[in-house]
Amino acid sequence: MSPPVNAVKSDERLPATVDVVVVGGGIIGCLSAYYLALKRLSVAVIEKGYIACEQSSRNWGWCRQTGRDSRELPLIRESLILWAGLNEAVGGDTGFRRTGLIYVTKDAGVLARWEEWLEKARDYQIQTRLLSGGEARGLLPGCEEAWAGGLHTANDGRAEPAMATAAIAEAARRLGVTLHQSCAARGLETEAGAVSAVVTEKGTLRTRAVLCAAGGWSSLFCRRHELELPQLSVRASVLRTEPAAYIADTPISAPSFGVRRRLDGGYTVGFRGHASFELIPDAFRYIRAFWPGYVQERENIKVKLSAAFFEALARPRHWPLDAISPFERMRVLDPAPDQAVLDLALANLKAAYPVLRDVKVAERWAGMIDVTPDAIPVISPVETLPGFYLATGFSGHGFGIAPAAARLAAELITGDTPLVDPAPFRYSRMIDGTRLVPQTGL
Ligand SMILES: Cc1cc2nc3c(=O)[nH]c(=O)nc-3n(C[C@H](O)[C@H](O)[C@H](O)COP(=O)(O)OP(=O)(O)OC[C@H]3O[C@@H](n4cnc5c(N)ncnc54)[C@H](O)[C@@H]3O)c2cc1C
Numbered sequence: 441m442s443p444p445v446n447a448v449k450s451d452e453r454l455p456a457t458v459d460v461v462v463v464g465g466g467i468i469g470c471l472s473a474y475y476l477a478l479k480r481l482s483v484a485v486i487e488k489g490y491i492a493c494e495q496s497s498r499n500w501g502w503c504r505q506t507g508r509d510s511r512e513l514p515l516i517r518e519s520l521i522l523w524a525g526l527n528e529a530v531g532g533d534t535g536f537r538r539t540g541l542i543y544v545t546k547d548a549g550v551l552a553r554w555e556e557w558l559e560k561a562r563d564y565q566i567q568t569r570l571l572s573g574g575e576a577r578g579l580l581p582g583c584e585e586a587w588a589g590g591l592h593t594a595n596d597g598r599a600e601p602a603m604a605t606a607a608i609a610e611a612a613r614r615l616g617v618t619l620h621q622s623c624a625a626r627g628l629e630t631e632a633g634a635v636s637a638v639v640t641e642k643g644t645l646r647t648r649a650v651l652c653a654a655g656g657w658s659s660l661f662c663r664r665h666e667l668e669l670p671q672l673s674v675r676a677s678v679l680r681t682e683p684a685a686y687i688a689d690t691p692i693s694a695p696s697f698g699v700r701r702r703l704d705g706g707y708t709v710g711f712r713g714h715a716s717f718e719l720i721p722d723a724f725r726y727i728r729a730f731w732p733g734y735v736q737e738r739e740n741i742k743v744k745l746s747a748a749f750f751e752a753l754a755r756p757r758h759w760p761l762d763a764i765s766p767f768e769r770m771r772v773l774d775p776a777p778d779q780a781v782l783d784l785a786l787a788n789l790k791a792a793y794p795v796l797r798d799v800k801v802a803e804r805w806a807g808m809i810d811v812t813p814d815a816i817p818v819i820s821p822v823e824t825l826p827g828f829y830l831a832t833g834f835s836g837h838g839f840g841i842a843p844a845a846a847r848l849a850a851e852l853i854t855g856d857t858p859l860v861d862p863a864p865f866r867y868s869r870m871i872d873g874t875r876l877v878p879q880t881g882l
Contacts, residue, residue, distance in 0.1 A: 441805045442774050443680070445497040446606035447490070451618040457646040458482040458618075460853060461638045462653055463625040463661065465489075466496035467839060468831050469653035470609040471846030474530070477615035479854050485609070485617060486640055488624035489772040492605035494655050496839065498678060498807030500708055501601050501700055502691050503840035504541045505566050506593045507557060509879045511816050511864040512837065513564040515844045518859055520595055522843035531614075532607030535600025535703055539689040544576050544590040546695065551589045558591070568593040582687055585694070585792045598691050598700050601839065624767035625654075626759070627664045628828065635827030639761040641768055649853050651829045656773065656810035658832035659722065660766060663757055667822060668871050670726040671833055673808040674715040677777035679786065681706040682800040687793050696788035706802060711785040713740035715809065716778060718748040729813040729870075732877045777806040811835040812870070815878035819848050820867040829853055830867055835878075 460476050462469045465487030473483045487493070503523055505516045523536045545551060555570055568591055576590035577583065609619055620642065628650060629637040637646045654661050659671035683705030691700040698712045717723075723730070755766050782804055790796050812818060812833035822828045831849040834841065844859060851858045869876065 441777065442493065442772060443497050443602065443678075443803060443805050445490075445492050445602045448606050448609045448619060448621070450621040450623075454620060454623075454640065454643045454645055455482070455484055455618055458484045459647065460649045460651060461486060461625070461645050461647045462651045463638065464653035464655060464657075465491040465605070465609065465619065465621065466494060466653060466655050467492065467605045467608065467842040468834070468846055468849070469651070470605050470612055471842050472651055472653060472831060472849045473617045474608055474612040474615065475847045475850035476853065477612055477617045479850065479856070481854070483612070483617045484645055485612070485619050486623050486625045486638065487619070487621045488767045490621045491609050491619065492601070493772045495807050495809065496605045497601045498805055499601050499839045500678065500691070500698060500710055501535070501598050501702075501839065502541060503536065503597045503599055504593065504691075505561075505596055506541050506543055506568055506591055507554075508837070509816055510560050510564070511879065512841060513561060513566060514860040515848065516841050517564060517566065518844035518847075519841050520597065522847065523597060523599065526843060530607050530611035532610060534604035534607050535602075536597055536604070537599075537689065538595060538597040539691070540592060540594045541596035541598070541691045541693075542576070542579060542590055542592050543693040544580070544585070544587040546586065546588050548588055554591050566593065567595050579690070580688060580692065582795055583792050584794060599839070600703055604839075622771065624765055625661070626761045626765040626767070627661070629761070630825070633826065635825065641765070649827050649829065651831055651849055651853065653831045653849070655832065656808050657767060658810070658830065660755070660757075664759065665825065667825065669818070669830070669832075670729040670813050670870055671810055672717070672720070672722055672726065672730060673810050674717045675775050675778070675806050676710065676715045676809055676836070677782050677804065677806045678708060678710045679777070679782045679804040680708050680802050682802050684799040685795045687795065694788070694792060697785040697792070699789055707796075707799070709782070709785055709789055711781050714778075714781045714785075715740065716742040716744055718744050718746045720748055720752040722752065726813070729876055732875070733813055733815060736878060773808050775806045775808055777804045779804070809836045813876035814869075817845060817865055818867050818870065819845055819852070819862060819865040821852055822867050
């Protein structure tokens, strides 16, 4: 049930020594490797499955400033600037197109919340504007819903998850990065309390710097080294349609569906705010950290007890580096989609757009979204383990924000001036008793 993704070749041999090892070949890991290589560092990307096999190929492809947590606004604003030049920079097509992005609603209370968000966003020079019902209808011809209003950000965009990470990985390779797929990183070696090597299932790479960009696996990777990283995953489902009649280039977030036109002429469809969380032992381990966020979002999350609890319970928390690790036991996390949620989203889309009445579903899949307690990422050195860096916990927004997030990660590793203030993304907030609360959930 994995969605299609452009394939990337692996390099045959692991280098013995590199400046930086990146653990995880998603969009964050590959882009970080690309920016590090631009700074003339030698880099190896270690991926347990294949490039973009997890969240980075399963997402909706929205690159949005609209509705963002204000702590992320400087980073996403820089990202949209970087996206605009990325196809040319990487010499390939990421699928990025600056199409704008629209939220619509029938609820006056929701509109009032959007207006409040817009007030705050103005401080960050975000070009979003509030739409009246008439303006929303004008921007969405063919839509038969009577919207009360909307939010429109003309300089937001969309990219193709099936293409983007592969194009970036190939560009990184041309700069000298080596890419190692079906190659799990089992853990770290240290000397005098600092990182000295990464042990993989195919051998050991000596290095002074490791960037953990392991998506939903980062917490487990950290725990092997006694580092606490509160992180959980929620399941979100997606479908794509066969090519169909044109409705809009702009991704549309409606209350009962989300839709993005794809470059292949089909649509990627989902239901915003309809994620499910399967209870796992980590939910109890991190209950205090996640409780405020859960209370805020509980209407949008279905909590379930399933076999996942017992699978996670059986997963070791410590393993020797010369034996098979949990990462090799699950090459690609490929959860089953929630068919009922997808059927509903599709029915709602067809009701809104009668021109899509006969659209055919080509494929359905799901992905596990890694979330932090305050729903913003950790992009940071880990002060207690010199040489170890994190770029993870993107909480469902990591595709659009990836260019600036990865550049920031690279700058933190090289000690260059960061493109935005990194303080909101510091790792220490996860462990110093800071009250972690998501800010905006539009
Ligand atoms: C259904 C869905 C819809 C989404 N929609 C959007 C959207 O529209 N816009 C947006 O901005 N974001 C969206 N997101 C979120 C976005 O996809 C993620 O935030 C982003 O892809 C995270 O990238 P990543 O590189 O951190 O993680 P991932 O893509 O998950 O990559 C992590 C990689 O690390 C590898 N790995 C883990 N452990 C190890 C190890 N020990 N050794 C080697 N490799 C390892 C994994 O195999 C994986 O490939 C969505 C996510 C989902 C699931």
